[in-house]
Amino acid sequence: MEKVEVPRELREEARKHDMYLHPIDKDTYELFFGPQHMATENFSIILKMDGNRVEKAIVNPGFLHRGFEKLAEQRPYFTNIALLLRICVPESDVPENIYSMAVDEIIGWEVPERAIWIRNVVLEMARLSAWMFWIMGFGNEIGLYTPGQWAVAYRERFLRLFEELTGGRVYHIYTVPGGVRRDIPGDHWLRQLRDTVEYLKSKLKDFDEILFDNYITFERTEGVGVMDRKFALKHAVTGPNLRATGVPYDVRKDDPYYLYDQLDFEIPVLKEGDSLARVLVRRYEIEQDLYILEQLLDMGPPSGPYMVKDPKLKNLPRFKVPKGDAYAHVESTKGDFGAYVVSDGTHKPYRVHVRGPSQSHGVTVLEELLRGARLADVPVILKTLDNCPPDIDR
Amino acid sequence: MDMNEKPKVEEKAEEVAEAPRLPNTKEGRLVKAILEKAPYAEGSIRRERRVEFKVPADRIHEFLEVASEKFEILIQITTVDWLKEGEFELVYQLWSVSESVHAFVRTRIPRENAEMPTVMDIWPVAETYEREAHEFFGIIFKGNPRLGPFILEPREYEKHPFRKDFNMIGYVKMIYGEDFDRYDESKTNYVI
DSSP states (O other): OOOOOOOHHHHHHHHHTTOOSSOSSTTEEEEEEOSSSTTTSSOEEEEEEETTEEEEEEEEOOTTOOOHHHHHTTSOTTTTHHHHGGGSSTTTHHHHHHHHHHHHHHHTOOOOHHHHHHHHHHHHHHHHHHHHHHHHHHHHHTTOOHHHHHHHHHHHHHHHHHHHHHSOSSOOOOEETTEESSOOOOHHHHHHHHHHHHHHHHHHHHHIIIIITOHHHHHHHTTSSOOOHHHHHHTTOOTHHHHTTTOOOOHHHHSOOTTGGGSOOOOOOOSOOSHHHHHHHHHHHHHHHHHHHHHHHHHOOOSSOSBOOOGGGGSGGGOOOOSEEEEEEEEOSSSEEEEEEEEOSSSSOSEEEEEOTHHHHTTHHHHHHHTTOBGGGHHHHHHHHTOOHHHHHO | OHHHHHHHHHHHHHHHHHOTTSOSSHHHHHHHHHHHHOTTSEEEEEETTEEEEEOOGGGHHHHHHHHTTTOOEEEEEEEEEETTTTEEEEEEEEEETTTTEEEEEEEEEESTTOEEEOOTTTOTTHHHHHHHHHHHHOOEEETOTTOSOSSSOGGGTTSOTTSTTOOHHHHHHHHHTTTTOOBOTTSOSBOO
16 A cells, blocks of 8 residues: 655654544544444444554444443332333343342332242343344354354244243243243243254254354454453453353352252353353353243242232332432443442432443453454454443443 | 361361351352452442442452453443532442342542543443543543543533532533523423
């Protein structure tokens, strides 16, 4: 490429002041990556490029800010479920559950066993459908479109099950403080769920052949976006991204909720810390999640009520919660997802603060990992970190 | 037998003398170890795997430096606006990977000209959390170089919408006028 003749002193002076908006020479320019790019999902990164290399990346979030935390302070406790679940789009059951768990803890309710079993099954189904969605996103970024189309078709099976259980496909508004809103529709639903799990299990080897054990995947991800264990801990990276650096931290094992302390499953851990390790950790987790769902189905739903019995529940809009605060968190496919709820004794929460995992791995970590990467690797790093912009904006 | 019994008695006596209210669980030992290094803080156990510390605002950086040896991850920094008391409560939430314990570190600062030292040097991720707290509540974190418009639009910067005294409905009416006016069925209450 031909270079424009610019005196060297001038160029150095401009770099000192971070001036890249107007190209100084033909190789240095500022690139707005997203929000219209498929990989970024309503999120934007300003890349300062030197040729094909990223010299500096600045994350520019805010396209999805809807002020959920502020709105939650204006609404009654039960109405907030329909609002807060929109914080995590691909697995909307996670915000429902953390909020309900925190409110349960403040009130001191003992959620019935049947409700806990249903909540646990719903969370695992949400994880699996989110994994399927991730396979589509990741496959598309490296040019493998077929596994994505399969994955979305398999996700559809879970969405149908969700629709029969909750009435909604993507947003369920199902888990509420004290239990769940409806009972399981019947034994046929459990049979369908088992069929789906077995079907997906038989299809995993197809994904291996075409995506996880593919030469293209290895070429595109090996050694890209490497972070080590110390860096990941200091930057509060959680979930599969942390486990790919060799730290076996999983909320389901370390701070068990629901039935996870009775279930038998493993935490896949790899040490490399690059994009390939992050992809493979996710591959092993899909297998573990299928195994967990199978165990839950073997256990069977305990009999009993699916909602706490409390006379105060008759007047939901005026339902008051005692003074107190609680923090609850679950393991989502993106990482450690938590909610901190403060109550001042009225019928509206005083403060709700949601901790999305992308808040930590989608801002500073992303900026660090993108430095020095090739332009073509930017979507790969984004997708292997599994960045979810609504977590950051909220 | 005598050899074995003697040290046991001594251990019990020590526990009673030093920290009578902390049980000999992993949470109790953790709180005790931190309070020995930071005697100015108050520590307590909320329940299994949940502990709590109360620290004066001027010593928060010192305390978090001590705590970071045991707690590797800074989960989040929550700001709670206590309007009646005229104070912001900052809750630093930590997670210990090695011990599997979650900790609240609470401190209170006055609402007027709220200032805190940054903890970016201990956990670099604090940069993001502090930017958010600065934008929504107007707290200035000294030493954080990136305070400024982050999630909100530039025109909303320095309005600090998450403060309790921010007039949300008034702001919506001002920005959107009558285009988005909505009332409930009885036409008396304005709803957003």
